[in-house]
Amino acid sequence: MSRWAIGIDLGGTAIKAAAVGEERGIVISSSNLTDTASGPAGIVRQLAAIIADLYRSASLTNEPGDFAGVGLGVPGAVNAEQGTLSYPPNLPGWTIFPLRDELQLCLKEQEALSMTAFLDNDANAAAFGEAVYGAGRQFRDFLMVTLGTGVGGGIVLNRKIYRGANGTAGEVGFMIIDFEGSSVHAGIRGTLESLVGKKQMVELARRMIEASPSDSSVGILCGHDYTRLSPRHLERAALEGDEVSLAVWQRVGSILGVGLANVAALMDIRKFVIGGGISAAGSLIFEPALAQLKMSTLPSMHEGLELVPALLGNKAGIHGAAALCFG
């Protein structure tokens, strides 16, 4: 037996999908722009069509009898048991929607396909993808942090997603590490996300460049137009030895380390898988993060502390969504 499933990463911009073999990983994949204009019903129809296409293509080389279902990682609060998605911030017009049941119904009526659907939020799906296929395979318990526009998190305990009583666990970006600070995100002061999201990082860099007496090579890289400044510029400049850029990474890494220290203290989690665009900077961010993590925890918590880069990039969500079906 060689089970396979379809994994979907439903985003506000694109729907990424793949047929995934339990052992082999991704077999076929597709990517489509999300049809946000027609609301939940429109997206359900679009999803059903994408799933049907993939299913039919993959069925040519995969036994339909080994098909385990379709899993979806979705951008919002999920009740995994009830199969509902609540208020996805990037999908306008949605409230609380029974996505699992509506999708199963549409697959049946529109595509004559009976299949079981599984739902989880995108951060949990990405963490589970790394747990089953990626950097988390070596860990029983870990936290996955995605450093991108925002700071996402997913917790894996005993190789399963830890969702919490209401399904909102893992919001590492909303941990407060600077409660009297000046940074605010989503109305909350001093959260990790208010300090190390992509925008905050660029803003920090701009302030540090302006305050620096020496010329930073970042200026040249972004054509002295700081509205174009990106983490990629800061990465290149730092690798060329630019001191301001190095200091920016040092600070972003340290702040991340403080956040991880809170996870270590509260949950006794000592393994961290770091993904997302900003994490591509590698040791520029990993080294200060690990150093700070050690400084910010008791010596009795140091054994086994480890930060590793995520392995699946933006395909972690598809992998994890499919893996929901093998559970």
Add this chain to the structure above:
Amino acid sequence: MSRWAIGIDLGGTAIKAAAVGEERGIVISSSNLTDTASGPAGIVRQLAAIIADLYRSASLTNEPGDFAGVGLGVPGAVNAEQGTLSYPPNLPGWTIFPLRDELQLCLKEQEALSMTAFLDNDANAAAFGEAVYGAGRQFRDFLMVTLGTGVGGGIVLNRKIYRGANGTAGEVGFMIIDFEGSSVHAGIRGTLESLVGKKQMVELARRMIEASPSDSSVGILCGHDYTRLSPRHLERAALEGDEVSLAVWQRVGSILGVGLANVAALMDIRKFVIGGGISAAGSLIFEPALAQLKMSTLPSMHEGLELVPALLGNKAGIHGAAALCFG
């Protein structure tokens, strides 16, 4: 069948012990000064004698056949599986000690008693005591916070203690909420414990009283000797309407609320049982804590947020230790 057990709360000052009925709670109890002078072996002998005494008294009215064992809540890092206690800060001269096995052996050799011993750290034992016999009975998942000299924590998930992979989970006092602040505890900057322990609270009060233009009635309560100032004085003064004291409680409650917000964001825990000396101030601390907790979390996390006072006082540990035997 009516099971019973012996629960022990081993502290640096006293050994509190009780025979506890699974349904009836404490049947007989005792308290002895801890014999710290003779090191681990001396304490093991002392524990065995205390346990034997209690066992023999309780056996007169409880069926020996229903006896479930002896549970111990101990002040340090515990490996519950191996039954070891590591580096208890308040027991000088201890390193890593196989307390469970040594105690079982001593009970047999010294007292001719064969019984199974169970070990957990004192914060976990207190949380489990509240879970089984106290304020946590109504909750499946909760965090117990003990606000005393330090800030202790124990996590209950699905009515069981959550210990983490290495047994150090629940260290809520070591969560960092002010990473650039001036307060430091155990070498770590900006931890919750560095901000709301008893000493820190008194220090905050002294600073606020000195900075206040008006006379605070706290001065009268402590005879203007601020070295004698205690949370109890601040409680009395606040209840009499003293503005500085009210502001101190407001601030301590708010800081606690920030810490709890981190637990809600990360673990999706929304129920909090608050114990320890400082918590006796009741709504003086509970109201600002809950208000801040709501301000510091996303609206999607507000449903079901609840802070309740612990019910078992300094007997939570004994109850929880005994309950370890009924697991």
